[in-house]
Structure formats: structure tokens, C-alpha cells
Amino acid sequence: MDSLVFLCARRLVSHKTDFHRALTILPNELYPVLFSAAFLDSRTLVVRDLVTVWPFPVLSFQRLLAHLDHHLLHCPKGLPRKPCVQATILAIVAHLRQTLEEPNRGMSSLSLCSERRCCLRVLDMIDLPDDDVHGGPEGMSLWSTTVSLAKACLEVSKHQNEHLKRGSKRRKGPSGALEAPQSFSVEIHTDLFVNSTSFVVLRDALQANTTSLLRLKCRDFHAEELSVGSTVTLLDCLDACSLRRVDLRFNNLGLSGLCMVLPHLTKFPNLLSLRLPYSNVDVRRFVSGTDASLRRLAGHLGNLSGLKELNFGSSRLSGNLQYLLSDLQTPLESLELAFCSLLPDDFNYLRQSLHAPALRKLDLSGHDFTKALLQPLRQLLEKISPSLLHLDLMECRLTDSQLDDLLPALCRCSQLRCLGLFGNLFSTPALKVLLEKTAVLPDLRLVIYPYPLDCYITDHLRPPSGSGWFFEDAVDRARFKAAKAELCQLLLKLGRSDAVWTSNLPRHGAPDYFNL
Numbered sequence: 385m386d387s388l389v390f391l392c393a394r395r396l397v398s399h400k401t402d403f404h405r406a407l408t409i410l411p412n413e414l415y416p417v418l419f420s421a422a423f424l425d426s427r428t429l430v431v432r433d434l435v436t437v438w439p440f441p442v443l444s445f446q447r448l449l450a451h452l453d454h455h456l457l458h459c460p461k462g463l464p465r466k467p468c469v470q471a472t473i474l475a476i477v478a479h480l481r482q483t484l485e486e487p488n489r490g491m492s493s494l495s496l497c498s499e500r501r502c503c504l505r506v507l508d509m510i511d512l513p514d515d516d517v518h519g520g521p522e523g524m525s526l527w528s529t530t531v532s533l534a535k536a537c538l539e540v541s542k543h544q545n546e547h548l549k550r551g552s553k554r555r556k557g558p559s560g561a562l563e564a565p566q567s568f569s570v571e572i573h574t575d576l577f578v579n580s581t582s583f584v585v586l587r588d589a590l591q592a593n594t595t596s597l598l599r600l601k602c603r604d605f606h607a608e609e610l611s612v613g614s615t616v617t618l619l620d621c622l623d624a625c626s627l628r629r630v631d632l633r634f635n636n637l638g639l640s641g642l643c644m645v646l647p648h649l650t651k652f653p654n655l656l657s658l659r660l661p662y663s664n665v666d667v668r669r670f671v672s673g674t675d676a677s678l679r680r681l682a683g684h685l686g687n688l689s690g691l692k693e694l695n696f697g698s699s700r701l702s703g704n705l706q707y708l709l710s711d712l713q714t715p716l717e718s719l720e721l722a723f724c725s726l727l728p729d730d731f732n733y734l735r736q737s738l739h740a741p742a743l744r745k746l747d748l749s750g751h752d753f754t755k756a757l758l759q760p761l762r763q764l765l766e767k768i769s770p771s772l773l774h775l776d777l778m779e780c781r782l783t784d785s786q787l788d789d790l791l792p793a794l795c796r797c798s799q800l801r802c803l804g805l806f807g808n809l810f811s812t813p814a815l816k817v818l819l820e821k822t823a824v825l826p827d828l829r830l831v832i833y834p835y836p837l838d839c840y841i842t843d844h845l846r847p848p849s850g851s852g853w854f855f856e857d858a859v860d861r862a863r864f865k866a867a868k869a870e871l872c873q874l875l876l877k878l879g880r881s882d883a884v885w886t887s888n889l890p891r892h893g894a895p896d897y898f899n900l
Contacts, residue, residue, distance in 0.1 A: 389414075390451075393421035397430045404433075412439040420448050428471040435475035437502055443472070444508035465515065466524040473536045476507060476570055480540050480597045483568060484547045509533075509574040510603050526577040526606070533572055533600060534582070534589035540598040541589075569597040573626070575604040583614050590621035604629040604657075612641045619648045628898075629657035629693075636664045639677040646684035656690055657897060661697035661720070667704050668725065678707045686711025693718035693897045697747070705730035706737075715742035718897040722776070723750030731760030735767045743768045744900055749778040749804070758786055765793035772797045773900050778832075779807035784814040791821050801900070802830045806889050812836040812867045816874055819885065823878040831885045832892055839864040 386394075396403055397418060410418070415434060422430040435443065479502050515523030524532075578586045593599045601623045607615055615632060630649060637645060642663060649655060667674055685691070685708070694709075694716055701708060702725045709716075716739045726748070734740060746768065753761055765772075775797070782790075787810060794800070803822070810818075815833055822828055841860050871885050886892050 389417055390421060393417045394425060397422045397425065397427045400429065403430055407433065407437070415439055416448055419443075420452060423449060423465075423468045424452055426467050428467045431468045431471045432475040432478075435472050435502075435504070436479050438504040441503055441505045442508060443504055443506070444510075445469075446508065446511040465512070466528075469509075469512070469524055469529065470532060472507070473532055476504065476598065477536050477540055479504070480568075480570065481543050484544060484597070504570060507570060507572045509572060512574075526575060527579070527582065529574070530576045530578060531582050531585060533574060533576075534585045537572075537589040537592060537596055537598045537600060538585070541592040541596040544595075544597055569599060571599050571601050573601050573603065575606070576600070576602045577606040577608075578610070578618065579608045580610060580614075583610060583618070587614075587617055587621070590618065593621065593623075601626040603627065604631065606631040606633075608632075608634045610635050612637060612644050615645055616648050619645070622652075624651050625654060627652045628654055629659070630655065631657075631659040631695075632663070633659065633661045635662075638664045639667075639674065639681060643677055643680045643684065646681065647687075649684075650687050654690065655688060657693035657718075658685075658688065658691060659693070659695035659720075660699070661695050661722075663696075663699055665696070665699035665701070668700050668702050678704060682708055682711045685709070686713060689713060692716060693720075693745075695720035695747075696724060697722040698724070698750075700725045701730065703727045703729055706733040709733075709737065709739065712739075715739045717742050718745035718900075719743060720745070720747035720776075722747045722778075726751060726757070728756055728760045731757065731764050735760070735764045740764070740767045742771060744771055745774040745897055746772065747776040747804075747894070749776050749780065749807075751780055753777070753780045753782055753786055758789060762790060762793045765790070766796060769793065769796040769798065771799070773799055773827075774802040774804075774895065775800065776804035776894060777808070778804050782808040782810070784809075784811055787814055787818060791818065795821055795824065798825065799827055800825050801827045802832075802895060803828065804832045804894060806832045806834050806887065808834045809837055810834055811838050812870065815867075815871060819871060819874050820878065823875075823880050823883075829883050830892060830895075831883065832889055833885060833887055835859050835864060835887055836867050839867055 393414070396406060415438065419431065419434050421427075422434065483502075509529070512529070514526040576586065589600060603626055605618070605622060605627060607618065610618075610632075615635065615637075619630070630652075632645070635641070637660075642660065642665070649658070667678065685694075691712065691714070695718075696708070697720050701721070705721075705724075705726060706729075719734075719739065748761070751757055765775075775794075782805070787808075794803070800822075810833070815836060818833075819831075822831070835856070839859050841858055875881055875883060875885065884892065
């Protein structure tokens with residue numbers, strides 16, 4: 385339920401004239417609640433006016449919008465973020481331009497109160513939700529946010545350069561040198577997502593970072609479909625101390641490309657997460673120099689002393705996991721090796737490695753555990769059970785009998801919180817046994833299970849020789865509804881109504897390592 389103060393704030397921001405009158409006398413303490421109310425109701429002009437006289441050094445979207453979560457229940461597509469995010473960015477650009485033109489004033493003409501000045505120095509956009517393609521026209525994806533921020537930085541930089549040129553004669557000191565403008569700037573703390581379409585605008589914005597009054601500081605850097613050269617160019621422009629994650633996917637880098645990119649990561653002392661899925665690495669193909677490239681890659685990984693998360697998903701590493709991880713000096717806490725064509729020796733190495741006791745998240749999806757890998761998997765789970773919080777075994781061709789073999793090891797994972805089993809070949813009775821056995825795990829709150837085999841229309845059921853994925857449209861809706869009801873009833877009977885058992889993979893995706 386909303387507080388009385390918040391209800392009053394919503395009422396005030398809905399009346400433009402009354403708000404302008406009140407803005408001249410409102411105490412600073414009310415600005416955060418007014419911003420939240422304006423954001424919720426998409427009052428872009430109010431957002432603009434608040435930002436131009438923001439009385440605090442930091443404006444954090446995550447903090448200001450955190451208490452609006454219950455309003456999401458009435459917004460199926462989420463809050464309409466795009467208009468107010470853009471209004472905030474434009475207000476900061478306008479403020480910086482105004483301050484350049486009138487440095488002694490240090491405030492926007494939009495303010496009605498001459499004594500109010502904008503104190504904003506940091507716009508924190510970290511953890512602002514990334515609206516996907518279903519967010520509608522009012523949603524704002526991380527890609528579009530990145531482009532908007534880059535354009536804003538370039539606009540400020542352009543105006544700054546023009547201002548310096550116009551005022552060069554006026555601002556020359558006794559020695560004839562150009563005097564620096566008054567020291568003021570705004571940093572934007574954000575995650576960035578770039579692809580080949582947006583590369584140029586982001587590159588130009590980052591290259592202007594050192595002198596611009598509006599600067600980007602990236603926490604998590606995501607890049608898709610970029611060449612080695614483009615990737616290196618952007619990495620070299622990023623602030624060294626703020627980066628904690630690099631996520632490079634669908635970039636077709638290969639072993640040689642990765643060996644060229646990774647040396648540029650050593651300048652980031654706080655880098656904790658490196659995600660390299662779909663990098664076109666396949667050691668099964670015999671190519672001259674593969675062994676040497678693997679050794680170089682392992683050496684580069686070993687130079688990342690703070691690394692805690694590593695994702696090599698869809699890299700064919702058969703029999704080479706030890707080569708890849710052997711130079712790491714500190715244990716990994718998250719390791720994602722989905723569809724990596726691992727062999728029993730890889731599992732045995734991992735079980736005996738320094739990483740095993742520290743692993744909190746493990747993704748081994750896409751491996752065939754029906755034959756030689758089942759025993760190594762069971763032994764690995766027994767080894768990592770004390771620390772494991774999240775386990776993904778999706779599309780692994782697991783059947784009822786293999787699940788029964790794994791249950792003792794799974795039940796030893798006393799801290800397990802999330803279990804992903806989508807795309808396997810289980811029956812409803814097997815799922816009920818799984819639920820009964822794992823109900824003793826107190827922290828297990830999310831299980832993503834496959835459509836039960838007995839819920840498929842027989843004529844459409846694909847043989848288990850493929851990847852293990854079945855089509856949703858081949859499911860008999862009535863049978864699946866009945867199976868879901870049985871599982872829900874069993875959860876209630878066992879006193880585990882706090883747990884979510886679902887087959888909705890897109891809605892309940894894997895939690896991020898940093899949120900474990």
C-alpha cells in the first residue's frame with residue numbers, strides 16, 4: 385500500500401501549475417518521492433524540472449524506483465520507463481549546456497527558483513530493468529539505453545568544443561594559453577550493450593570520455609557480433625576501475641581472436657565475470673596451432689586474478705578443460721559449460737580441481753548423460769554439494785532412470801536454490817518423486833522442469849535421439865494442466881508453497897551470478 389506522502393506526491397505532479405508553484409518552496413527531502421511519483425505516471429516534464437534542480441549529488445534509478453514494485457502487478461508490460469529515462473538524460477544535457485553558457489549561474493533556466501542549483505554529479509542507471517522486445521513502445525532495452533546515452537555524451541562534447549572555440553579569445557590567460565572551463569561534470573554509471581549497428585556511436589562517445597562533461601562509467605559490458613578490432617577498441621576506452629563483467633557473444637572470435645582480446649582485460653582490477661558463449665571455439669577440429677592457442681588462452685585467463693565467473697557455453701572443449709583452467713590461481717564460483725561436448729576426463733578434472741569446493745553455480749546443459757557421463761556427473765555433484773546454489777542440466781536427455789540415479793547426489797546439495805531440468809525426458813510420476821525427495825532442501829525455491837512425456841500427443845512426440853527439446857504445441861493442454869495441478873497439490877501437502885515449480889523457461893530464467 386502506498387504511503388500518504390506518496391499519494392500526495394502523485395496528486396501534486398499531476399497538476400503542472402500547482403507543481404511549479406510548489407517547486408520553489410519544497411524541501412529537498414521530498415524530491416525523491418516526487419521523482420518516483422512522476423516516473424510512475426510518466427510525467428516527463430515534471431521529471432525534467434526535478435532533474436534540473438536536483439539537490440543531491442547522486443540520482444539512482446534503482447533506489448528511487450525500488451518501492452514501485454507492487455505497481456508492476458497492474459502493469460503487465462512493466463512500467464513505461466522510456467519517456468522518463470529519456471527526459472532525465474535530456475535534462476542533464478540541458479543542464480550541462482546551460483552551465484557552460486552561464487558558469488556563474490550553474491543552473492537551468494527551467495528552474496523557477498533562483499536560489500536552487502543542480503547538485504547532480506552521478507546519474508546511476510545500474511540495475512534499471514532491461515525491457516525486451518515485449519516491452520512495447522514505452523519499454524527501453526539496454527541496447528537503446530546505450531545508444532541514447534552515447535548520443536547524449538556526443539551532444540555535450542560537441543557543444544563543449546563549440547563553446548571553447550567561441551570563447552577562446554575571451555578566456556585566454558596572460559600567457560596566451562587557453563584557460564580550462566569551470567570544473568563540473570556528470571558521470572553516468574550504467575551497463576552497456578553494443579553490437580555492430582551501434583558500435584560507431586558508442587566508440588565516439590567513449591573516446592570523448594576523457595574530456596567530456598558527461599562521462600560514461602560502465603559496470604557490465606555486453607557486446608555481440610563485433611570483430612576483434614572493434615571489441616579491443618571499446619575495451620581500451622572503458623574506465624578501468626568500474627568494470628566488473630565482460631560478456632562477448634556471437635562474435636565468432638575463435639581461439640585466435642580470444643587470444644587477442646583477453647590481454648586487454650588485465651587493466652580491469654575489479655573484473656569478476658567473463659562470459660564468452662558462442663565464440664566459435666571447437667578443439668575437435670584439427671587445426672595447426674590449436675594446442676599452442678589453448679595454452680596462450682589459458683595463460684591469459686590466469687592473468688585475470690579476480691575472476692569468479694566464467695562462461696564458455698557452446699565451445700567444444702572435449703578433453704581440454706584442464707588445459708583451459710589450469711592457470712587460474714583462484715577458484716571460480718560460477719562455471720557455465722553448456723553444450724561444450726565434455727568428456728569423462730573433463731568431469732574428473734573438475735571434481736579434483738581447486739574450483740570444486742567453491743562452485744556456487746554450474747551449468748552443464750546440453751550433455752548426454754545417458755551413458756558414460758552419468759557416473760562422472762554424480763561424483764562431481766557429490767563433491768560440490770556443500771557449496772552449490774544453482775544447477776542447470778537442461779537438454780541432457782535424462783530419463784526417469786537416470787534421474788533416479790542422480791537423486792541421492794542432488795539431495796546432498798543442501799544449499800541448492802535453483803534447479804534447471806527443462807528439455808529432459810521425465811514422466812509425471814518421476815517429477816513427483818523428484819519433488820518429494822528434494823522437498824527437504826530448505827532453500828530450493830525454483831525448479832524448471834520439462835513437459836512430462838505423458839503429456840505429449842503421441843503422434844507428435846519426437847524420439848529422444850535429438851537434443852531433448854520438445855515443442856510446446858505438441859503438448860496436450862488438458863493432460864499438462866492436470867499434471868501441474870498434481871505437482872501444486874504435492875507442494876502444498878509437503879509444506880513447500882514457497883517453492884516455484886514451473887515449465888515456463890522464458891519467464892523464470894537463470895538468476896544472475898551476482899544475484900545468487
